[in-house]
Amino acid sequence: MLKIVPLGGLGEIGLNMMVFEYQDSAFVIDAGLMFPEDYMLGVDYVIPDMNYIKQNRSKFLGIVLTHAHEDHIGALPFLLKEISVPIFGTPFTMSVVRNKLEEQNLFFAAELMHEIIPRERLRLGVFDIEFIRVCHSAVDGVGLAIKTPVGMVVHTGDFKISHTFLDHMATDVNKFAQCGEQGVLALLSDSTNVEKEGYTATDQEVGETLTRITAGRKGRIIVGLFASSISRIQQVIDIAESVGRKVIFNGRSIETSVNIAKALGYIKLPEGLEIDIEQVNDIPDDQIAIITTGSQGEPMAALARMATGTHKQIKIKQEDTVILSSKFIPGNEKAIAKIINDLYRRGADVIYEKISEIHVSGHAFQEELKLMISLTKPKYFIPIHGEYRHLTLHARLAEQVGIPKENILLAENGQIVGFDSNGGRIVDSFFTGKVLIDGKGVGDVGRSVLKERRNLSEDGLVIVNMAFDEETGVIVYGPEIVSRGFVFETETGHLLEDAKCVILEIVEEIGADVPDRVNEIRLRMQRDLRKYFSFTIRRHPVILPFLLEV
């Protein structure tokens, strides 16, 4: 039986990871991370639970990567700790991966890193995998046609359909059609934008808008975008060239990404067009275009530093035009808005997604999703990459296109989809969670630690220190009260002084003859101080009494 085992990305956006398994052969598609949700205080990022892979370690023959976004490759260092197998991806993807691993001082034998070109095939055990070019916001993305002993399964990766993309980087609709003609057992398709009607705007339209916006501007043009958006970068380069502006790349991730793209020939940069950031004041402002990072409001990135006036080389001026050519990712709106407000205050003009069509999503809208189903004509349909609502809506869309309801398999992470001669169905399920990464700690920060952080963050902490003479029960130290994050002591510090009276009353009441006295005092102190603070200031700090007997 062919088993398709989703470990991440089916039930959330991000954290994509999936296992294909047939008897003793298995491989992994993608190993992504996710950024923490608000309630995951102090967590750096989140990766999929890899227990299933650990338990079947010996079966794994390879890791196949669809493209170079963090939600597809970010968990790779952790996966490589579990299985040391060859990795396969397109040239751009593999270059980014190599870079990333080296940055983390993870050196991985070069012979295990394989570059595969679209329409090339790859054999992993019983699986015969063909890479199919897809257009996405990250350059050099692919979908997969996976021939298995029970039939062909098509996995779209993240995709949209655009016919006016960078040379040879458009989605290979013909190959998907060819798969459809050969017969596709199941299609696994990207659900991210299933809520959106119609088609994504074309890159050409975005290019035209960018051209129109930048035309005739007297100051510098500063464009913020994602480092992996090579086609958008190429558009900005082309526009800059056509209007006589030099190009400056600023920001570490963009410089890395552009260097990789240049080396692969994915970026065409005419001789002499690029100048160094240090030359920014040597030529007139209307001859400068700066391509930079930080369009999500990341506080340490170049754009945020420009907005706050702390960028070393670039001080925003009255005539500058800043273009944020990327989506407002939910959760980042306030940080992005802050940058926009600050840039406006410095007198720059700011163009962003909400006021102009200067960005287009990398994920297919409804009509493109329907086209993918029509091209591949699958017997079974499995929506992937989305929260439950996206998977549900994509399932409905597939039904509209003619996939019989009983052949649409709505699986979430941990639900194993099995295919054999009897067809496809959910054959098994197991618990698979998310693993939180905090510093070097992998998975030790869970519900209880987060709850403690939450409690500390809400109303802070009050610590009481006292020492009693072990024999006489007399107070030999304290009560000393220390608080953190509770009250501003110069304003409401008298509360803490008054709390000492509450404590001394308790000590007096629970006399030296009471059995287990110190413990009794501790319990009463917890209770009475909670009541006292609730009554006086309606806050509920964590109360930690330390009562020493010496």
Place this chain on the structure above:
Amino acid sequence: MLKIVPLGGLGEIGLNMMVFEYQDSAFVIDAGLMFPEDYMLGVDYVIPDMNYIKQNRSKFLGIVLTHAHEDHIGALPFLLKEISVPIFGTPFTMSVVRNKLEEQNLFFAAELMHEIIPRERLRLGVFDIEFIRVCHSAVDGVGLAIKTPVGMVVHTGDFKISHTFLDHMATDVNKFAQCGEQGVLALLSDSTNVEKEGYTATDQEVGETLTRITAGRKGRIIVGLFASSISRIQQVIDIAESVGRKVIFNGRSIETSVNIAKALGYIKLPEGLEIDIEQVNDIPDDQIAIITTGSQGEPMAALARMATGTHKQIKIKQEDTVILSSKFIPGNEKAIAKIINDLYRRGADVIYEKISEIHVSGHAFQEELKLMISLTKPKYFIPIHGEYRHLTLHARLAEQVGIPKENILLAENGQIVGFDSNGGRIVDSFFTGKVLIDGKGVGDVGRSVLKERRNLSEDGLVIVNMAFDEETGVIVYGPEIVSRGFVFETETGHLLEDAKCVILEIVEEIGADVPDRVNEIRLRMQRDLRKYFSFTIRRHPVILPFLLEV
């Protein structure tokens, strides 16, 4: 000189409050709150800094409220502590205010609460104020025409222009036009939606969409919306009636709001149409429409309880249709998405803003904003209600409509706009912040307390307890290490055991003869433990060593 003093809402969305002042006469327009931003850990809500009002207390003659949303009335209890003056608003607004004050056990002399009907006028010292009906998502909203000794100032409140709104509740464009004919010195206009091109969709369109969506549904219809959206509630009532469904109101705020609207005759509810929630299982599902709260994902509201299966009377079934007829307010998206996902998992169909036009904003889009400027033909223009970017864009829009650039005054909170015979300009500015409310604490939670909460929330806390003999310097207690929110002790607890060795080494090294020894030990402990935890687990907890000498 007429002084217009913005205290909130010019530089952010929410927290609206503004003072009009002329010699010894002054009044306040609105007293709003804002919900805390992510970094304001543990804060309940935010109100404007009222210092300016305190300092000019004797001048104030009244408080004028434009409508009943929290960002316009939520800070009223705090304002009433500073000035005890008459309050003016429309019948719905005043009913909501009375309710709110009573809930907080604030009883305010009835003779100070004044209901004003649109087109009625009100005299406060030198000011002659006329209420002008505006259409907004909260029912019974008004703008103001304020005659002052230097000329008439028009304040739009929150508004949009809709001609198909509830009876007599459409924006009174004629009155605004009349003001324009009489001569308007300055227009202060709502900037919230200035980023949006065109016009807001009409309520009629939303009604048609709601009708289409609900037609022929076999199960119950459950509509989540804001309690003050009386016109939307009326639409749902009308649709329910037309298809033979009974109506149930569920959720405290909606019940309050509907009762007020019924008493005022703002809601038309045919006899016998409303049934009690306890009857929900007594009649067939296709004869039930439930109007409820929680469309922003509020975890304790009715919708969230339905989604998690903890609602007492309403268990979601396969055929139920849930309609979230409200905006996804930034910051709430994840909470709303969770509810949608959970409802889908329970088998309900869910319709929401992103997939269907079942909501329309209460704030004017660009064309409506332009119309307001054209109607009132102001000499000066002051954009209000928005972040700096919104104010900037609205200023540009006004320029396009023909207001001379030098007559557009872009002020933020604390910048006083003055008008006299020489015209209008920013005449002064002062610092005015935001006041954070946490429990009963007003303003004592500031930068330093928030920073402590932030630090505690990120990597938790490690406390070290030790006692030394005051005379010999010998350890008589400890080291005892207690942590909260740092590591999960059954997984990484050995770290804390090992940390004890770090501590004992320090104590050994800093001998009893070292001057100020305990302090030395404390400092070293802070430093060495920080290094130790950073090295071993790359986390940076707050470290609190308590070293007692007894």
